[in-house]
Amino acid sequence: MTPSARHAAAICILDDWLAGAPVERLLTTWGRQNRYAGAKDRAAIRDLVFEVLRCRQSFAALGGADTGRGLVLGLLRSAGADPDTVFTGERHAPAPLTERERAAPPPLTDLPEEIACDCPADLAPVLRESLGADFRPVMEALRRRAAVFLRANLRRTTRDAAAAALAEEGVETRPHPLSPAALEVTANARRVQQSRAYAEGLVELQDAASQAVADLMPLAPGDRVLDYCAGGGGKTLALAGRVAARFHAHDAAPERMRDLPVRAGRAGVEVTLLGAGGLAAAEPFDLVLCDVPCTGSGAWRRSPEAKWRTGPADLARLTEVQAQILDRAAPLVGPGGALGYATCSLIGAENAAQVAAFLARHPGWTVAAERRLTPLDGGDGFYAAVLRRGQAAVRAGGAPLTHG
Numbered sequence: 407m408t409p410s411a412r413h414a415a416a417i418c419i420l421d422d423w424l425a426g427a428p429v430e431r432l433l434t435t436w437g438r439q440n441r442y443a444g445a446k447d448r449a450a451i452r453d454l455v456f457e458v459l460r461c462r463q464s465f466a467a468l469g470g471a472d473t474g475r476g477l478v479l480g481l482l483r484s485a486g487a488d489p490d491t492v493f494t495g496e497r498h499a500p501a502p503l504t505e506r507e508r509a510a511p512p513p514l515t516d517l518p519e520e521i522a523c524d525c526p527a528d529l530a531p532v533l534r535e536s537l538g539a540d541f542r543p544v545m546e547a548l549r550r551r552a553a554v555f556l557r558a559n560l561r562r563t564t565r566d567a568a569a570a571a572l573a574e575e576g577v578e579t580r581p582h583p584l585s586p587a588a589l590e591v592t593a594n595a596r597r598v599q600q601s602r603a604y605a606e607g608l609v610e611l612q613d614a615a616s617q618a619v620a621d622l623m624p625l626a627p628g629d630r631v632l633d634y635c636a637g638g639g640g641k642t643l644a645l646a647g648r649v650a651a652r653f654h655a656h657d658a659a660p661e662r663m664r665d666l667p668v669r670a671g672r673a674g675v676e677v678t679l680l681g682a683g684g685l686a687a688a689e690p691f692d693l694v695l696c697d698v699p700c701t702g703s704g705a706w707r708r709s710p711e712a713k714w715r716t717g718p719a720d721l722a723r724l725t726e727v728q729a730q731i732l733d734r735a736a737p738l739v740g741p742g743g744a745l746g747y748a749t750c751s752l753i754g755a756e757n758a759a760q761v762a763a764f765l766a767r768h769p770g771w772t773v774a775a776e777r778r779l780t781p782l783d784g785g786d787g788f789y790a791a792v793l794r795r796g797q798a799a800v801r802a803g804g805a806p807l808t809h810g
C-alpha cells in the first residue's frame with residue numbers, strides 16, 4: 407500500500423471509531439476485509455490510528471474537524487508533513503483538501519491548555535488536582551507512544567543474559583532503572599514475540615512501572631500469595647519471577663485468566679487458579695495483591711481510546727468497585743501478612759484517597775509502603791501501596807509516611 411492509501415484506511419477506521427465502535431475490533435475487521443494488506447501495512451495503519459487517538463483533541467484543532475479527515479490532516483500538520491502529498495485524490499488516496507481544509511489552523515500555543523495537551527475535559531479537574539505541577543508534563547508524555555518493555559524472568563536467567571539472547575535475534579534492549587528485571591526495547595520490538603528468548607520464557611512483555619509495582623510487594627520464599635484481580639496474570643508472573651513461593655490467581659471474570667496457564671508454563675512457574683468458591687478453602691495468604699480495575703489513566707499511551715471514553719461516571723463506579731475489592735480481600739490476609747493495592751491510574755481518588763478510605767473503614771491497618779509512578783518515570787503511571795495490620799508506616803525508600 408502507498409502511504410496515501412494507508413492514511414485513507416486510517417481515515418475510514420477513525421470515522422467508524424468516532425461513531426462509537428471499539429478500535430481493536432475496527433482494526434481486526436479492517437484487516438479481514440482487506441486481505442491484500444500485508445503485516446507491515448496493518449502495523450502502519452494501526453500506528454497511525456493510535457497516534458491520532460493519543461492526540462485527538464489537538465489534531466482535531468490542527469485539522470479543523472473532529473472527523474477522520476480532520477484528525478489525519480492534524481496529524482500531518484503536527485508532524486510538519488505536507489498534507490498535499492497524502493490528500494492527492496489518486497487511486498486509494500484521500501480526496502484533495504477542500505478550500506476550507508486548507509485554511510491555516512490556529513497555532514497550538516493559542517489553544518486552551520487541555521486541548522493542546524490532549525487532556526479529556528471531563529477528567530481534567532481531577533487530573534489537575536492529582537498531578538499538581540506535573541499535570542502538563544504528564545499529559546504531554548501521554549501524547550507520545552510508550553516504549554516497549556520486557557521483564558527478564560529472573561527465575562530462569564539474569565537480565566544481562568536475557569538481553570544477550572535477544573540481541574542474538576536482533577532485538578536490542580537496555581536495562582531500565584524502574585526494576586532490576588526491566589529491559590527497554592530499543593530496536594526491533596516487533597520481533598520479540600517470535601524470538602526464542604520469549605518462547606523459552608526468558609522474557610515477558612510487561613511495562614517497567616508494572617514491574618516496579620510487583621517489586622514493591624513483600625514476598626519471601628514459600629509464601630502463600632494470592633493475585634486477587636489476576637486478569638492475564640502479569641503481576642502474578644512478575645511476583646513469581648522474584649522468588650519460589652506458592653502462587654494463586656483469582657479474577658471475578660475467570661475467562662480473563664485463560665492465557666495464564668500457558669504464560670505460567672512458559673515462565674516455568676506453577677500458579678493455582680481459584681474460582682470464587684475456592685478462595686475460602688485456600689486462605690489465609692501471606693500476600694493478597696489487588697491490582698484493581700481502574701480508569702487506566704496511567705496507561706493512556708497504550709490504550710488511548712480509554713482517554714476519550716472514560717468519564718466521571720466511570721470514575722465513580724470504579725472507585726466503588728475498588729473499595730469493595732479491598733474490603734473482600736482484606737479478610738483473606740493471614741496474621742502478619744500484607745494486602746497489596748495497585749492501579750494504573752493517575753487519579754488520587756483511585757489511589758491514596760482509596761487507601762485512606764480503606765484505613766478509615768478498617769482501624770488497625772496501616773500503610774507499610776507506597777509508590778506513585780507517572781510516565782515521567784519512564785513507564786506507565788501506577789500507584790501501589792502495601793497495607794498491614796497494626797504496623798508502623800514507612801515509605802518504600804524508608805522515609806516515614808503521613809496520611810491525611
Ligand SMILES: C[S@@+](CC[C@H](N)C(=O)[O-])C[C@H]1O[C@@H](n2cnc3c(N)ncnc32)[C@H](O)[C@@H]1O
Nearest residue numbers: 635636637638639640641657658659697698699
Ligand atoms: C487491572 S486488571 C488486572 C491486570 C492483571 N493483574 C495484570 O497485571 O495483568 C483488573 C482485573 O480485575 C478484575 N476484577 C474486576 N472486578 C473484580 C472483583 N470484584 N473481584 C476480583 N477481580 C475483579 C477484572 O476482571 C480484571 O481482570
